[in-house]
Amino acid sequence: MSAARHDTSFPITPIGTIASDFPDKFGVPRQPGLITETIAQLRLIEPYNDPLAVRGLEGFSHLWLTFIFHLSPLDWKPLVRPPRLGGNARIGVFASRSTHRPNRLGLSLVELINISTHDGVTLTLRGADLVHGTPVVDIKPYLPWAEARPEARTGFAPQAPELIQVAFSSQALNSLALRADGDSLRRLIEGVLAQDPRPAYRGRSNDSRLYGVYLRDINVRFRALDAGQNVVLQVEAIEPRST
Incomplete structure (x- = not known):
């Protein structure tokens, strides 16, 4: 009897693409749900945009999205520098939520606001921490009775x-x-x-540099004050960006 075949690679095909308020990585919330003002849309692509594929999804308020960190480099390292530790302390990549991962897979919990099945399938989402154009590879309903564990240990990130x-x-x-x-x-x-x-590894206590963050179709120019306050100096229109 021949030995069972063990695949060493598994192809992944995007099922849809995110349209969000974040044209660039800089400024994207570091975790989902931290900014409830963010509204995004997940537009499913053929052949996954069949309305039958989302039948029953309207009964769930929150969803897990599995996606690709498509703007992250292909290479990875075993140690990363989380912003929560000041951007200089190193921990193992599998002990972090770093975007620099072996397979560039991400996982986000988002709130489902609406499902449109007009001309395909579009999901409207709240609280997404996703760059515009992010490829999504799977959707699963969130089950709080199975997946919420308030007693769980949270390592170096005990609170928001x-x-x-x-x-x-x-x-x-x-x-x-x-x-x-x-x-x-x-x-x-x-x-x-x-x-x-602002990048944590540069040190924030005496950082008075002028920064810019792209949101929707504007460039927000801001600077931090010594009193621990970010001051928005300018709001400038920018050209629309294609995905």
């Missing part, structure tokens, strides 16, 4: 990161006031900058 204050210059406020989505965009900016997206 502390938030910092965000203020707006008069120029930034005037720019937002001219937009139809100005209120929601302001809440999105506040949510992103309160998480302090």
Whole structure:
């Protein structure tokens, strides 16, 4: 009798693509659900955009998305530097949620807001921590009775990161006031900058550099103050980016 065949590689095909408020990696929430102002859409592609494939999904409020960190490099290292540890302390990649992983697979818990089966299938999601254009490879319903474990140990990340204050210059406020989505965009900016997206490895205590983060179709220019506050200086329109 011949030995059983053991495959050493497994092809993965995206089932859909994310459309989100984050054109770039910089500024994306480091965990799902931290910024509830983020609204994204998952557009399924053929042949997975058959409405039959999502029959019954409307009964669930939250979903697990398995996706590809498509903007991360193909190479990986056994040690990574999590921002929660200051960006310099190293731990094993499998003890982290780093984007630099052997297979570049990510997992996010998102809230399902709506399912549209008009011209294919589109899921509207809240709280996604995904870059615009992210390939999604699977969807599974979230079951709190099986998957929520409040007593679980959480290692070096025992609680959500502390938030910092965000203020707006008069120029930034005037720019937002001219937009139809100005209120929601302001809440999105506040949510992103309160998480302090600046690179941790550079040190944040005396960092007064000017930063820019792309959100929707704007470039938000901001600087941190010594008092632990991010100040939005400018809101500049940018050209739409293709996926």
